[in-house]
Amino acid sequence: MESLKNIESLLYFSPEILLVIFAVAVVLLDLVVKDRESVAVAYLSLVGCFCTFAAVLFTHFSFGDEGPVSLFLGMIQLDAFSSFFKVLLLLATAATILFSLRSEELDARLKGEYYALLLAITLGMFLMASSTNLLMIFISLETVSLTSYILAGFLTHSPRSSEAAFKYITYGAVASGTMLFGLSLLFGMAGTGDLAQISGRLTELLAAGEIAPLAVLIAITFVLAGVGYKIASVPFHMWSPDVYEGAPIPITAFLSVASKSAGFALFIRFFYAGFGSTELMQAVDWPFMLAIVSALTMTVGNLAALPQQNVKRLLAYSSIAHGGYLLMGGVLLTSQGIGAILFYLVVYLFMNLGAFYVVVLIANEVGSEMVEGYRGLSSRAPLVAWAMVIFLVSLAGIPPFAGFFGKWLLFTAVLEQGYYWLALVGLLNSVVSLYYYARIVKAMFLEDAGEETDSVSFSTGTFALLSVFVIPTIFIGFLNIFYTFSNISVSVMPMQ
Amino acid sequence: MLLSLMIFIPLLGMVAVLLLPRESEELIKRATLLFTLIPLALAVYLFISYDRSNGGTQYVQGPVPWIDAFNIQYHIGIDGLSVTLLLLTALLGPICVIASWRNIEKGIKAYMALFLLLETGMLGFFAALDLFLFYVFFELTLLPMYFLIGVWGGPRREYAAIKFFLYTLFGSVLMLVAMIAVYLNSGDPGARTFDIPTLIALASTEGHALNNLNFQIWVFLGFFIGFAVKVPIFPFHTWLPDAHVEAPTAISVILAGILLKMGTYGLVRINMAMFPQGLDYFTNGIGFWGNSLALLGFINIVYGSFCALAQTDFKKLVAYSSIGHMGFVILGLAARNSEGITGAILQMFNHGVISAMLFLLVGVLYDRAHHREINGFGGLGSRMPVYTGITTLAFMASLGLPGLSGFVGEALSLLGAYDKFKMLTILSTIGIVVGAAYFLWTLQRVFLGTLNPKYEALPEINGREILTLVPLGILTIVLGVWPNFAIDMFRESVTNLINLL
Numbered sequence: 001m002e003s004l005k006n007i008e009s010l011l012y013f014s015p016e017i018l019l020v021i022f023a024v025a026v027v028l029l030d031l032v033v034k035d036r037e038s039v040a041v042a043y044l045s046l047v048g049c050f051c052t053f054a055a056v057l058f059t060h061f062s063f064g065d066e067g068p069v070s071l072f073l074g075m076i077q078l079d080a081f082s083s084f085f086k087v088l089l090l091l092a093t094a095a096t097i098l099f100s101l102r103s104e105e106l107d108a109r110l111k112g113e114y115y116a117l118l119l120a121i122t123l124g125m126f127l128m129a130s131s132t133n134l135l136m137i138f139i140s141l142e143t144v145s146l147t148s149y150i151l152a153g154f155l156t157h158s159p160r161s162s163e164a165a166f167k168y169i170t171y172g173a174v175a176s177g178t179m180l181f182g183l184s185l186l187f188g189m190a191g192t193g194d195l196a197q198i199s200g201r202l203t204e205l206l207a208a209g210e211i212a213p214l215a216v217l218i219a220i221t222f223v224l225a226g227v228g229y230k231i232a233s234v235p236f237h238m239w240s241p242d243v244y245e246g247a248p249i250p251i252t253a254f255l256s257v258a259s260k261s262a263g264f265a266l267f268i269r270f271f272y273a274g275f276g277s278t279e280l281m282q283a284v285d286w287p288f289m290l291a292i293v294s295a296l297t298m299t300v301g302n303l304a305a306l307p308q309q310n311v312k313r314l315l316a317y318s319s320i321a322h323g324g325y326l327l328m329g330g331v332l333l334t335s336q337g338i339g340a341i342l343f344y345l346v347v348y349l350f351m352n353l354g355a356f357y358v359v360v361l362i363a364n365e366v367g368s369e370m371v372e373g374y375r376g377l378s379s380r381a382p383l384v385a386w387a388m389v390i391f392l393v394s395l396a397g398i399p400p401f402a403g404f405f406g407k408w409l410l411f412t413a414v415l416e417q418g419y420y421w422l423a424l425v426g427l428l429n430s431v432v433s434l435y436y437y438a439r440i441v442k443a444m445f446l447e448d449a450g451e452e453t454d455s456v457s458f459s460t461g462t463f464a465l466l467s468v469f470v471i472p473t474i475f476i477g478f479l480n481i482f483y484t485f486s487n488i489s490v491s492v493m494p495m496q
Numbered sequence: 497m498l499l500s501l502m503i504f505i506p507l508l509g510m511v512a513v514l515l516l517p518r519e520s521e522e523l524i525k526r527a528t529l530l531f532t533l534i535p536l537a538l539a540v541y542l543f544i545s546y547d548r549s550n551g552g553t554q555y556v557q558g559p560v561p562w563i564d565a566f567n568i569q570y571h572i573g574i575d576g577l578s579v580t581l582l583l584l585t586a587l588l589g590p591i592c593v594i595a596s597w598r599n600i601e602k603g604i605k606a607y608m609a610l611f612l613l614l615e616t617g618m619l620g621f622f623a624a625l626d627l628f629l630f631y632v633f634f635e636l637t638l639l640p641m642y643f644l645i646g647v648w649g650g651p652r653r654e655y656a657a658i659k660f661f662l663y664t665l666f667g668s669v670l671m672l673v674a675m676i677a678v679y680l681n682s683g684d685p686g687a688r689t690f691d692i693p694t695l696i697a698l699a700s701t702e703g704h705a706l707n708n709l710n711f712q713i714w715v716f717l718g719f720f721i722g723f724a725v726k727v728p729i730f731p732f733h734t735w736l737p738d739a740h741v742e743a744p745t746a747i748s749v750i751l752a753g754i755l756l757k758m759g760t761y762g763l764v765r766i767n768m769a770m771f772p773q774g775l776d777y778f779t780n781g782i783g784f785w786g787n788s789l790a791l792l793g794f795i796n797i798v799y800g801s802f803c804a805l806a807q808t809d810f811k812k813l814v815a816y817s818s819i820g821h822m823g824f825v826i827l828g829l830a831a832r833n834s835e836g837i838t839g840a841i842l843q844m845f846n847h848g849v850i851s852a853m854l855f856l857l858v859g860v861l862y863d864r865a866h867h868r869e870i871n872g873f874g875g876l877g878s879r880m881p882v883y884t885g886i887t888t889l890a891f892m893a894s895l896g897l898p899g900l901s902g903f904v905g906e907a908l909s910l911l912g913a914y915d916k917f918k919m920l921t922i923l924s925t926i927g928i929v930v931g932a933a934y935f936l937w938t939l940q941r942v943f944l945g946t947l948n949p950k951y952e953a954l955p956e957i958n959g960r961e962i963l964t965l966v967p968l969g970i971l972t973i974v975l976g977v978w979p980n981f982a983i984d985m986f987r988e989s990v991t992n993l994i995n996l997l
Binding site: 378379382393398399400404408411412415416420423424427428430431434435438442445446477478480483484487 | 562563564565566603606631632635636638639642643646647653654657658661662665666669670672673676677679680
């Protein structure tokens with residue numbers, strides 16, 4: 001495939017350029033607007049998301065639709081796969097901006113920086129979803145990491161938030177260092193940074209017996225440390241509960257959805273384009289390694305979530321577990337499995353963001369992030385309580401909600417490849433997960449509120465936003481279009 | 497179309513109830529009653545117009561493509577077995593609404609909405625002809641049931657509700673694995689199917705991947721555990737006494753009357769029809785595994801009955817007696833012959849009617865005395881003669897008195913089973929004796945003897961309560977003297993099933 005030169009690539013790169021422009025514009029607007037209560041910057045960043053969305057559609061349908069286009073001398077690639085993730089990430093960003101508007105924890109003085117950073121992190125994630133070169137992979141990953149350290153520590157008055165940022169940066173530095181080492185090993189062995197070329201080179205070298213399979217496995221494992229850190233897979237998950245608990249709730253929601261999605265985009269492209277060839281899979285047994293990581297991730301996530309009293313922390317562990325479920329789809333990197341991951345990410349976006357939105361609402365109105373704070377919510381705020389039930393039940397993977405269909409796809413993909421034990425681990429894990437999701441439901445519906453029994457009222461806008469998450473969570477599974485959509489996005493992946 | 501209408505009218509009712517204002521409780525109750533009476537009318541119509549001489553699926557709708565990517569279809573239809581259970585479900589719907597009329601104090605709107613959702617799940621389950629749809633309807637009953645027990649239940653409702661939920665979900669995830677395995681083996685990619693009739697045909701096609709003993713044994717087990725939790729079959733039964741004791745009266749009725757039947761219906765529809773080789777492995781009478789299904793039936797009968805004998809809580813007694821009576825269904829199915837299966841299906845229907853009566857009667861007493869301790873009563877016969885009469889009828893039907901419906905199903909099941917499992921069948925009759933013992937003993941302790949002075953002013957059963965019991969009582973008597981009324985419905989379907997085995 002011919003790569004486009006730098007200047008020629010710019011037009012294809014317009015979504016990313018727009019993000020940069022709007023990030024700068026947000027900072028500038030913040031300097032001009034004197035009113036602290038003004039929400040102008042938030043709306044400007046929303047406009048930015050919308051324009052970028054239009055640009056993504058434009059670049060996709062004018063260029064990317066006909067097949068992958070390689071940009072900037074092979075650094076990044078524009079294809080249906082990256083466009084899929086860009087749309088997904090923009091949805092998450094827009095939702096986060098709307099959450100932040102409603103959130104009462106954020107410091108009004110730092111609004112400009114906050115929204116600019118959100119747009120910047122989105123840019124980094126866009127690059128993660130489209131990088132095809134080792135160097136670009138590392139740069140995009142670091143862009144996202146550095147920005148998220150700042151966002152996690154954004155509650156300047158809260159020691160917990162600073163602690164979260166500090167932990168995040170410490171773990172992150174180790175993970176990136178390890179990953180960089182792995183990348184350098186790969187570069188040393190293959191002599192190139194381009195994923196497609198690495199694949200070919202390594203296959204040749206392995207066949208000729210010039211490098212040991214173990215060396216490749218070690219390099220992959222090191223890279224997996226960096227990717228595993230982003231998707232919070234065991235054993236690189238330790239940071240996530242503390243960070244999720246300490247960070248502002250909108251950022252927690254954003255990290256748990258967008259950061260994970262971008263991590264999976266990178267993961268899929270790295271393994272699929274770089275190591276998806278049958279010869280490589282036979283020589284280096286990384287599918288088995290991934291299966292173990294996946295089983296451990298969901299089990300650890302679910303077991304650790306069981307005793308949690310803080311809903312944010314509980315959802316953090318639940319999101320680790322979901323990372324494990326998602327990894328199942330990637331174990332053998334079949335197009336079915338990847339399609340299942342993409343579908344699940346869409347479903348996960350809606351149900352998880354929805355659950356976090358309820359957490360924002362309850363934190364604002366009841367002032368508690370603990371499970372006790374949810375007591376008697378069914379009588380105080382019935383609609384919000386029922387919405388939460390739908391999100392949680394969907395997260396647990398119970399029909400007829402979308403989460404079930406997502407899990408169904410993942411399990412089918414795994415069973416198709418004969419990994420019966422992994423599917424069974426996954427399914428038993430969903431039974432375990434039901435227990436802690438049900439704890440929140442129990443608090444809302446089966447327990448009395450105590451002294452505070454006055455009903456909590458919410459604005460119409462709140463319900464409108466809530467329904468944006470509830471409706472897809474109910475209906476995505478029943479609609480053919482989403483299955484087709486995720487399959488198309490996979491089919492144009494460069495298969496080796 | 498008629499069938500779809502019947503399934504989704506309660507769902508429509510749920511939406512309607514949700515739109516009504518919370519304060520207008522009478523209106524909500526009436527609307528719910530209306531939305532359960534329509535399915536009843538349709539079920540009666542289906543029951544009458546079903547062509548008995550042809551045991552195949554009728555009133556088929558679909559297959560309509562639903563999720564193309566996996567060849568999932570909307571496909572429903574009924575045979576003699578489904579139509580019988582649909583009638584039972586539709587009949588218990590309005591009865592439960594009437595039974596909930598006065599004794600649900602809080603959140604009547606949510607209660608009725610959940611009840612209607614539950615009814616859609618149950619009706620859809622009995623009519624589904626697509627495995628995926630079947631599973632979705634099966635799971636659709638979980639969530640409403642969790643809330644109905646957990647919110648409106650007794651003192652230990654939280655424990656009971658989550659136990660019910662976790663047990664059932666555990667069973668159904670194993671079922672899900674088996675279901676995916678069946679789907680993946682049903683053909684080449686692109687030609688796979690969930691269609692139950694197609695799968696049944698494939699499973700008996702020589703040389704097909706589904707027609708393989710080893711494969712059938714494993715998927716049989718997967719589905720079996722899923723259904724066994726629901727039935728419940730020992731050792732998966734421990735959720736049942738908890739759930740029954742804590743659930744409000746109407747929900748106990750649904751649990752015993754319908755949800756348990758979902759388990760046995762699944763065994764017939766999926767395990768027996770789709771995996772005849774797997775079934776043969778577990779019921780051929782050779783060695784341990786060949787006797788295992790009959791053994792489980794036997795354990796259920798004897799264990800359930802002895803547990804019931806030991807209870808002092810009226811409701812728990814009825815709950816354990818349910819476990820015992822469901823054992824006869826398992827035993828009859830394990831026999832795999834015409835008498836056994838006919839007896840099992842009849843027993844499903846009869847147990848649905850009789851246990852519904854028993855739970856309603858326990859509810860009547862509990863509403864008045866606010867406890868269910870059997871030893872705390874005594875001599876109620878003189879104070880509440882009508883109530884005593886109806887209870888005696890239900891007890892006699894349940895303990896298998898000839899002339900009442902309970903007898904026919906149990907006798908046929910035992911008759912069928914004797915053919916294959918002589919020893920186990922003989923031992924199972926212990927269950928009948930113990931059953932007579934605990935019912936008669938309960939009758940004596942509650943209704944005979946001297947009247948406990950605390951209950952001198954206990955009011956007699958009222959009109960509304962009698963209204964819920966009369967249709968069930970009539971069915972008990974009619975089916976006792978004229979069992980062909982029901983057997984005719986599914987005779988041909990049973991013949992079709994036996995031809996598959």
